[in-house]
Amino acid sequence: QVQLQESGPGLVKASQTLSLTCSVSGGSVSSGDYYWSWVRQRPGKGLEWIGYIYNSGSTYYNPSLKSRPTISGDTSKNQFSLRLSSVTAADTAVYYCARGARDRSGYTWYFDLWGRGTLVTVSS
Amino acid sequence: DIQMTQSPSSVSAAVGDRVTITCRASQDISSWLAWYQQKPGKAPKLLIYDASSLESGVPSRFSGSGSETDFTLTISSLQPEDFATYYCQQAHSFPWTFGQGTKVDIK
Numbered sequence: 001q002v003q004l005q006e007s008g009p010g011l012v013k014a015s016q017t018l019s020l021t022c023s024v025s026g027g028s029v030s031s032g033d034y035y036w037s038w039v040r041q042r043p044g045k046g047l048e049w050i051g052y053i054y055n056s057g058s059t060y061y062n063p064s065l066k067s068r069p070t071i072s073g074d075t076s077k078n079q080f081s082l083r084l085s086s087v088t089a090a091d092t093a094v095y096y097c098a099r100g101a102r103d104r105s106g107y108t109w110y111f112d113l114w115g116r117g118t119l120v121t122v123s124s
Numbered sequence: 125d126i127q128m129t130q131s132p133s134s135v136s137a138a139v140g141d142r143v144t145i146t147c148r149a150s151q152d153i154s155s156w157l158a159w160y161q162q163k164p165g166k167a168p169k170l171l172i173y174d175a176s177s178l179e180s181g182v183p184s185r186f187s188g189s190g191s192e193t194d195f196t197l198t199i200s201s202l203q204p205e206d207f208a209t210y211y212c213q214q215a216h217s218f219p220w221t222f223g224q225g226t227k228v229d230i231k
Contacts, residue, residue, distance in 0.1 A: 047160075047168065047211060047222040062219040064125070096167055103174050108215040110158045112179070114167035 002027035004097050004115035012091075014124050018084040022097030022115060023077075030056050030075040035100030035109055038071060038082045040093040041117075048093075052100060053080050087122045094119050126150050126214050130223035136231040143199040145226045147212035152192045156216040159188055159197045162225075163208045171210075172197065202228070 008020035022036070029036055038050040051061035053071045061069050065084070073080040084091060099113040127150035137143050147157065155175040160168035170179045172188035175195055185200045199206055207230055212223040 046224045047213075049220045049222075060218060064219070098167075103177070103215075105174070108156045108174075110170060110173045110213070110215055111160070111168070112170050112173075114169070117167055 002099070002113055004099065004113060006095060006097050006115045006118040008118060008120070010119055011121050011123055012087055014088055014122055015086055018082070018087050018091065018095075018120055018122075020082045020095055020097075020118065020120070021079050022081070023079050025078070027099075028075075029073055029078050029080055032056075033102070036071075036073065036080045037098045037100050037111065038069070039096045039098050039111065039114075041096070042090075042093045045093075050082065050084075050095075089122050089124065092120065092122045125219060126153060126217055126221055128212055128214055128221055128223040130210075130212060130226050132226060133224070134227040134229065136229055137202050138231045139202055139204055141202045141231075143202050143206075143228060145197045145210055145212075145228075147190075147195045147197070147223050149193045149195070149214055149216075153214045153216035155191050156214060157188075157190070157195050158213045158215060159186075160211045160213065161206075161208045162211065168211060173215075199228075 005023045032055040035052040037052040068085045070083045094117040096117045097115045098111040100109040101112040102109045129148045157175045159172040162168040176188045209225045209227045
């Protein structure tokens, strides 16, 4: 059974870079079948998709984050990571890693598996 | 970006009630829509994808319908474990976007 687990500092200073890692167990992050993603949820707010890494190299980022995120993969450790630069208080959120799996048509994909999430607070 | 608007923002219901949540997309997204359930302090859980396909292991009291811009999630007979917040999400155009959520609480 595939499981995802986020890890990283729970406190980051404003203007610095947030770094989180998602460890994948029971499956392979190098599988070309999945879109390994990061999603965040600000306190009391809805969900915001940050981006994905696919097939160990192809990436996409939500334009709303203005070139600040970087998602990378480490196949040797079966992990993928998020770096978010120049953070502000607005980046305080629970960060989830999630797996995107294609639907039966193969046209699109959805988040079918999630980690438990990790709270990151940006301090001034 | 495609904007997803859910209604109502919250609904109070009793065990056994039929509950319907609506999601409207700002443009045609065909049937590329998912519904997620989130309980406090927990990660979202995929319930429905492609507007009406039930994810494996999800109880059959959950159903989804709709296409183009208007979609519905229905819980046919609300159970105690169904009190949660529900989100829709479009998977038609990048970036994927979510609705603001609908909280289902106990009447």
